[in-house]
Amino acid sequence: MASNKEELKLFGMRLSPFVSRVEIALKLKGVEYKYELEKMGNLSETLINYNPVYKKVPVLVHNEKPVSESLVILEYIDEIWKQNPILPSDPYKRSLARFWSNFIDDKCFSAMGKTFYTIDEHERETSIEETKVAIQILENELNDKFFGGEDIGFLDITAVLIAYWLPILYEAIGLKLFTNDKFPKLYKWSQDFNNHPIVKETLPPRETLLAFYIAHYESLAASK
């Protein structure tokens, strides 16, 4: 499928976990791309034309054809560039990777968002509890070094949200969720994952992300 003439652009933002997923997948496969930096709150017309339904990043544009939604993009990348497959070859294991990736976007991400954005203390407590329950379920599912086995796979990439973003987001609001005591397997996994050379060079700096969340949270608190 791949040829030298092809053009690959990733429309992204530096602090988005969903964009990070796409970057990690492309780098694991050694595929070169041009990064088109979008600004939060001031998206380019080009981006909006490429993703008129959701108007958000990431969008991967391959030879002028746009693919949106990070999980859809990961599947596309794995189908176009066959080297270093990210989905398992076994259909049942593939179904599990998809199921748990949807679980992360459905249960974990929504609970994280509620924890961060709600102005209601009770709702916040509830969403923290929901997050813990979801994380515990993932803890129970982790049986190898990575979800993908010995190497990083589809579900690990999806779970960058849990490995990197979640602990920093919690730190920004003065909470510590993700400890070795409570979730020993996930904690170890998150360290291995975040320190993987390709992941490490892709993640935004910790201090930048923390400062962003702290500032964002303070502005929310001030508007209460």
Added chain:
Amino acid sequence: MASNKEELKLFGMRLSPFVSRVEIALKLKGVEYKYELEKMGNLSETLINYNPVYKKVPVLVHNEKPVSESLVILEYIDEIWKQNPILPSDPYKRSLARFWSNFIDDKCFSAMGKTFYTIDEHERETSIEETKVAIQILENELNDKFFGGEDIGFLDITAVLIAYWLPILYEAIGLKLFTNDKFPKLYKWSQDFNNHPIVKETLPPRETLLAFYIAHYESLAASK
């Protein structure tokens, strides 16, 4: 992959569009399965053990291994039984089928649910408007007899929710959304889809579904 010794069970409910998706896919491929009927509000322990995270149908159990979530199940079916593929072979077209299927479950289904379940008139109006906007987007995307081209494909199967359930749900609450005037392409498509021999034998009877929604809606109205 398939052998004579395999065991295939579908845990479902007769009025669920998500179960219908799985049935249509299996029947299009000519795969035999045993239907395990679950009761609403009284799920079997077996089902809950197979899908402890969401505790819902459909669950497809293939040689004792459970696969949950209808879109994940459709991918699994297409990977295990290669005959009559439901996803296109081209990676870009595959990505579009996945993108629009997620759109249906994300935008259309949630708007439908709000229309039906809300007790707030303003919220109801808003959700009806959201549904219309979402349906109009789908109308614009339909360029062939089916979304899959000349034959029923992945996105058509996902969109059974729009072809069959949506008009009946609207009828139950005294609305008519899905007319030839407003959405001529989708209307024609829904007729072709619902009358496809395999789809037709899979869908629950119209009168049963309508009566169920009317009774359900009346009990909601009575509890306001």
